[in-house]
Amino acid sequence: MKIMTTLAERDYFLGLAALLNSMARHGTYVDKVIVGYREALPDWLPPLASSRHGQSFTTSGGVEVELVELNGSLHMVHEKPKWFLHVTEVLAPEATEYFFFDSDIVINTRMDFFGEWVQEGVAICGDVNFVFNRRHPIRQKWARIAREGGRTITNELDDYYNSGFLGWTQETKSFIQDWNDAFALLAPHSGNMNEFRVYDRTAVVLSTNQDSLNLAMMTTDQPLSLMGPEAMGFIYGLRLMHHPIGPKPWTRNFTREFFNGKPPRDSDLIFWENVNGSELQPVPDSKVRKMQRLCKTLRFGGRYYKSLG
Structure with a gap:
């Protein structure tokens, strides 16, 4: 089974609609969509039925969309690593492939490409602020925090990556635990995680979810398959999204x-x-x-x- 997951609340359900429609336009590929949500569901959704973990509907293309209420009070972006662990271990532990897209993303390429990509390693895209040298003082602080927390630096990276998309498989799912571990290491330096960002880039943590993703990439023993910021349409090139x-x-x-x-x-x-x-x-x-x-x-x-x- 192949799973696509996303997170949505309030007006981001409009983004969810565009995401699901764009996915269908490009071949769907996945067998099920799992949406973590907070607050009220919009009234324009199709009729919902009770499901194992929440409520669901089936798209015209035959894909089940399960809506699962999210437990957590952090800003939605900071819920990502915990949510991915919940999807992998509880909601769909039998899945072979997992794909996350932020609910403001529109897909712009064939969906089966993502399936090909994730076979090469954990699939991650470069951020708009892409250059982040291994000798950058903030990255060196992350490395010191990781070592003090008992982690080993396994990858020397010179670029910074975006948490708006992630692909992993049953074989590489331990990366999700690596991300949760990295999140726990950076959380004490993060300020109020009910906010998207508190500090600027001169601080140890700018955005907890995304900085911890990048720290997890430095400490994981799972293979990584990386594309640049063009993949998200931040610059010209192979715009997958x-x-x-x-x-x-x-x-x-x-x-x-x-x-x-x-x-x-x-x-x-x-x-x-x-x-x-x-x-x-x-x-x-x-x-x-x-x-x-x-x-x-x-x-x-x-x-x-x-x-x-």
Whole structure:
């Protein structure tokens, strides 16, 4: 069995719709989707039935989507390592392959590629702030914390990786425990983990979940299969996904931001092209068409606007 999992709350369910629709457009590949959620479920979901661990519905493509209430009070991003351990050990321990996508990601390539990728090792993508040398003072502090905690540095890395996507298998699942161990080591340095970030990059921890992912990569004995920031659409190249940085596409006032010199991004247009699809339709079609036209018009205008500047 192949599992895709994600986390969602509040308006991020709109992102979930685009994620599931984009997955279906590119071949689905997985057998089941497990969504960890908090707070109320949106009323536009299909009718739900009771499931073993929560509630579920089946997509038109025949994939079960199980919605499991998340226990935890940290900022949602910091719940990731614990959630992945729960998925691997409790919710789907029999699975052969696991894939996590942040619920604001839209998939942009064939889904079976992710299955090919994860056979090479734990699949991880570079962050927008990609360069992070092994001699960087913060990375050296992480290494010292790890050694003091009884861990061995097994990998010398010069780059920084994003926690918005992860792929692992039954054979490499011990990496998830490595991540939880690294999270525990950095947690005392993290400040208030009800916040996305507390400190800046001069501190030992900028964002606990992502820094601990990078520390886990330094201490694991599992094989890693790494791609750069192009995989998430942060730079040009092999864009496997579109992962918007900063304001999410469903929150932006495109016209106002256009006149502030910020035309719609690729990820904004891609979101509005996928938010309604074969699996979920959370937004009236008339609004979707309006937003698509607006994004295309302002992107065209942005080329002219910027060329004058």
